Amino acid sequence: MTTLINRPHTALLVIDLQNGVIAQAWRRQEVLGAVAGLIERARAAQVPVVWVRHSDEDLPRGSEAWQIVEELAPAPNEAIVEKNWRDAFEATELEAVLSALGVGKLIVTGAQTDMCIRSTLHGALARGYDALLVGDAHTTEDLTQWGAPPPEGVIRHTNLYWANQRAPGRSGGVAESQDVSFAR
Incomplete structure (x- = not known):
């Protein structure tokens, strides 16, 4: 349903699965396993x-914390978009990369749920993309000491409100990793 003209394709978006971002992430191994399976299927x-x-x-560029986790590895032909803001579209090449690929629908995975995942989902929808969140393939760390709900609550709440997210000609949605279809 995307509002982007001549953009019929889908892309799997893997956000910030870096050593320093998910070192203390809730369900780290389960999420990485789900993302690895999605990458393989995509x-x-x-x-x-x-x-x-x-x-x-x-997360200074080039540092160990900045590196993508060793459990996952970009293929040589896969784009890596560098960002400095929570919304992966802000001041990056993401839009140009997706446009060149003819992508109008994103399947979103990664970290952190309450920061870069939410910001990028909203940024995608506002820019005309359909954005499907993979409910068991995003995570966050425990930020309760700063007043946030526990990680499992943050994730459940994000899945709840994104499940029915809509805008004119665009849709959000949530699916579990085993239910994501990459059929063209």
Whole structure:
């Protein structure tokens, strides 16, 4: 349903699965396993996998914390979009990458749920994309000491409100990893 003209394709978006971002993430191994399975299925279906990597003062470029986790590896032909803001579209090449691939629908995975995942989902919908969140393939760390709900609550709430997210000509939605279809 995307409002983007001549953009019929889908891409799997892998956001910020970096050493420093998910070192203390809730259900880290389960989420990485779900994402790895999605990556494998996307590649087999020739659906582009687009990686997003954050950098800031806590994640300096080139540092070990900035590196994508060793459990996952971008293929040589897969784009890695570097970002400095929570919304992966802000001041990055993401739109240009997706446009060149003819992508109008995103399947979103990664971290952190309450920061970069939410911001990018909203950024995608506002820019005309359909954006499907994979309910068991995103995570966050425990930020309860700063007043946030526990990680499982943040994830459940995000899945709840994104499940029925809509805008004119665009849709959100949530699916579990085993229910995601990469059929063209």
